[in-house]
Amino acid sequence: MSRAQTVAEHYARRALADTILAALEAAGKDLDHLTPDDLAPVDEFHSGQRNATVRLAQLAGVTGSERVLDVGCGIGGPSRYLASRYGCRVAGLDLTADFVAVAQMLAQRTGLADKVAYRQGDALDLPFAEASFDLVWSQNAAMNIADRARLYGEMRRVLKPGGRLAIQDVAAGPGGEPFYPTPWAGDKSISFLFAPQATRATLEGVGLRVVAWHDPTRESLEQAIAGQGSGGRSAAAARPAYPDRAEFPHGLEKHAAKFAGGKDQARQRRARAGVARERILLASW
Secondary structure (H helix, E strand, O other), X not given: OOHHHHHHHHXXXXXXXXXXXXXXXXXXXXXXXXXXXXXXXXHOOOOOHHHHHHHHHHHHOOOOOOEXXXXXXXXXXXXXXXXHHHOOEEEEEEOOHHHHHHHHHHHHHOOXXXXXXXXXXOHHHOOOOOOOEEEEEEEOOHHHOOOHHHXXXXXXXXXXXXXXEEEEEEEEOOOOOOOOOOOOOOOHHHOOOOOHHHHHHHHHHOOOEEEEEEOOHHHHHHHHHHOOOHHHHHHHOOOOOOOOOOOHHHHHHHHHHHHHOOOOOHHHHHHOOOOEEEEEEEEEO
């Protein structure tokens, strides 16, 4: 099985559309008149969810005039937010065909099908012409990709001169290998975390210039742990990220313990950031 097939299989979930619609109906939503806000608890399954999307849009300085490409779009939450909030026209690309089908369905149900379009494809071979987009956007998609130079090179290729690349990603921390399973990988065979310095060097190596960098690790981790309460678990039932794996909350708790340390581990806490860090960045050329 190829890397792409293994990654797609990791994220695949049976009857995903039915699961999401049933959860929305149970929450009292009108399925014929959905809004991006209605969908936010289930369609923004990157770390930080809607708050992270808002933060990245602000960092990118989105105005609404941009043509945007969302690489690793999932079921389309961020793209629909950008279209609804700013009026952007957004193309979404994802490796998982199930995600693309659900993204298209939800675009229709939110009345945004004229502003967003989705297609299945590989981020290492973007099916778009050079200089097609003002903004390339990606949230929590690169962790499954080892060839970052090719990924960032493809993103630069489809950007217009002076265009911007806005990324939210999980980076390797100094604490060692992640505890598996994680949201992006059941084991290390499809997990490729880069240290922040390596990411910056790779971006610069393909001709991009990093203009902003932010590390919201603690905020994202605390939100993820808080989400393991009853409300978070209910929302997670309809969320496609890391489906059907009850082990994940326990792995998350291990990450939190290693990140924060106990009260008697102040020196370790200061010296070690943890096994993984969150980062958002803006690059241009």
